[in-house]
Amino acid sequence: MAHLLKALILLQLTVVCIQLSGVFAQTVPDRCWCLNTLKTRVPKDDIEEFFIYQKRERCNNTEIILSLKPVNTVTEKQQRCLSPETKQGRALHICWNRKNINGTRSVVKISECFLKP
Incomplete structure (x- = not known):
């Protein structure tokens, strides 16, 4: 019974971590997209x-x-x-x-x- 309880708590903790990682991934800005930029006019x-x-x-x-x-x-x-x-x-x-x-x-x-x- 104790192992089942520990497994359920671990499962819940994993689900919470996955959900939080999705939230942080959306709110934390990514790195620069442009490594090279055009210096000339584009028609x-x-x-x-x-x-x-x-x-x-x-x-x-x-x-x-x-x-x-x-x-x-x-x-x-x-x-x-x-x-x-x-x-x-x-x-x-x-x-x-x-x-x-x-x-x-x-x-x-x-x-x-x-x-x-």
Whole structure:
């Protein structure tokens, strides 16, 4: 009986640890996504959407991740990192701030940045 009780307590402890690890995995920021960034302009016609990760605990860089439009038979979206110091990076950051006022946007379509008011 004592072994059964110890086994149940161990099982409960394991379940709690697994649940907590899932919570911490969602709240602890990941490392930097962009190891290399583009310093050159990417044609806006090649960009479908973009996302900006602000500086966070494990990454001291602002990261701009571009999702490129599929080319020919490539069905998988290709992503590239754009340097936030470039003229295009600064322009996309301004657009991001304008569209992401309350912090709920996950991505911004590139077409939203170039609409006439």
